[in-house]
Amino acid sequence: MYSAKIPCLSRISSNEKTCSLLLRRFAFKSDLKIKWVRPEKISCIRPEKSGDIEGLPRINKTQLAPKFSNSKELETADETVKKLFTLEFAPRKDTNEFIYNSIMDKVKQHNFDVSSAEVKIAKWTGKIRAMQEVMERFPRNLKSKVTLKELIERRKKHLKWLRERDYKRFEWLLENLNVVYKPNPAVICKPTRKDSLRKLTAKYCEDIKQQRLDNYQAFLKSEQPAFLEEKMRMLAFIKEEQKECDVEVTVTDAEIEDIRKQLDELKKKEDHSDQM
Amino acid sequence: MALPKAVTVPLMLGTCVPCLKQGAAKFRVKRLELDTNIHMYFANLDYVYAHDPQKLCKTGDLVLIEKLPNKLTRLITHRVKEVVCPLGDITDPLTGKKVVAGNFGGEYRDHIKAVSKIYGEKATAFNYKNAPPRGWQEDKKDFSHVDTYVKYHETGEPQPYSV
Incomplete structure (x- = not known):
């Protein structure tokens, strides 16, 4: 009844998501499935x-x-x-x-x-x-x-x-x-739900970031042999073209040889890891 | 009087503090800042990261750090030049002898040894010659090289750095 009269409320009722975002500004709940377990309190004399x-x-x-x-x-x-x-x-x-x-x-x-x-x-x-x-x-x-x-x-x-x-x-x-020495932490406070969940969420995000970076690194490494072969082929092609066109040759044999060595080393490493 | 930013200073003495970064060390630099209103100096603490690929410095060491001509990363602006005073391994600058620091200026190690020799040194007593270099108890019984924290989550796995 009120939503028809007040324009902003009518807009809210039309979209439930916007409604929840606009109304629930307190006690934000994360969608992540992180379960927090409160650590058991240990007496200081234990x-x-x-x-x-x-x-x-x-x-x-x-x-x-x-x-x-x-x-x-x-x-x-x-x-x-x-x-x-x-x-x-x-x-x-x-x-x-x-x-x-x-x-x-x-x-x-x-x-x-x-x-x-x-x-x-x-x-x-x-x-x-x-x-x-x-x-x-x-x-x-x-x-x-x-x-x-x-x-x-x-x-x-x-x-x-x-x-x-x-x-x-x-x-x-x-x-x-047989004594363990641990210095006092910089901040000493009782663990709270909110603070702990914040730390756990930050850790979760950090883990995802690291995992994606690792995956990307592995992907680039897998691409490396093909890239080196292509580079070697292209350099040889450029060298021949430069010779044919009577232009100054900028590609040296040493450069191509270096790439071949890199490629051989990579292949050796791959073979070794397969055998392992 | 405002101090210049710590990252712009070419040469500084800093104390090494625990750091998670690999190939770099974190330093706490203490400088005195003049309050012109009351003509008094107050300590100003800054934290600077320095490149240290060889892991020369350990937590607590007093180290001379030098500014790099170009920043290595967003954080690393300096490099370790020299470890001036390693923690817990003090040398008297006048005589060049090793000292055990204490409340009244400390004592020479030789002197402590001479006293215990007079009383009859025990075979099980601590001996500097046989002692391994610093760091052999790291992550075993000595956790002073890391930032400890109050345990906030029970994972079921041991958390050695939690208090």
């Missing part, structure tokens, strides 16, 4: 985020706890008494200390090295791995969570500094401790 490839090492629990290892009384003690002082019956703190020391020993410069960057990083690595194991069992312990996150970030900061100061040592340390 090994995937902290970069720890391996967990705590498995240790032999039949050995004495570190604080009793030098005891002379235990040397002559009964087997049952000895067993009571092993890591099996020691508190978790002692076992962890033993593990930290073993990790630190791998990177120490000398036996009294306690303050070098690599030893500090190794110590924090041990602590992080021990705490990650505890957090698996008690995920609601927020105090530990905060401590762990601070430790992970402190280790990352010191790795960053070590990289700037001594790159070779930094790489050696990563290999020895």
Whole structure:
């Protein structure tokens, strides 16, 4: 009823496509069949985020706890008494200390090295791995969570500094401790549907562009032998014509020979690829 | 005072930053710009692409770049002349010895080694002579040569450059 009276509305009703374009100016929906899957959120204290490839090492629990290892009384003690002082019956703190020391020993410069960057990083690595194991069992312990996150970030900061100061040592340390170092991205924000779809669409377009370029390159390559043959024939023809007409000969034999060589090489390559 | 455009400057010192282009490197050039109102200089950052077919420079290196007589592409306007200071491999200009940088000016590598020798150097300790050249952990455990990003899509495949 209104469309008959208002000219612009009558035009809109006549063409549905134009109508949809004119009316739907918000929340534009793409026709591309791109499906976005929201990545699952990973806690910042998980090994995937902290970069720890391996967990705590498995240790032999039949050995004495570190604080009793030098005891002379235990040397002559009964087997049952000895067993009571092993890591099996020691508190978790002692076992962890033993593990930290073993990790630190791998990177120490000398036996009294306690303050070098690599030893500090190794110590924090041990602590992080021990705490990650505890957090698996008690995920609601927020105090530990905060401590762990601070430790992970402190280790990352010191790795960053070590990289700037001594790159070779930094790489050696990563290999020895089995830690992955990824610098922070320039922009840190939560992934959103709109932004992700924009990125995926851009990637889709880029892929199409690359695919078409590759196809075109392959097509040109397939045309190359025929083109070279034609070029060789044409140059020979031009040379003969120039000779017959008594004009200065601009085409040399070397030029034609070069093209023949190119053609032979191309054919050889084709034969080789066929055999493969 | 407006600075001349970075792409027109004939010789510059730039820091190499991660770049996806092949045969070229991207550089961050820092120049100081005078604010005539308050007579103060402020840092001005520009990004320039330089031709580097031999892959001389790596991320973080301080490099001298020279302007090309003609542009190679729309982006590549310069070429790498010399790597002045590779990242994490510092040489003292006065003595010519290698240095491990630090908060208080750093220490000579020889000095660190001498100290650890006195305490009894361990066989497993890091040794510069046996260390491979920089870059052997690239794409394995060290991802500082690329631009990392926050993971925005689950493809089912590993995305090593995502955080």
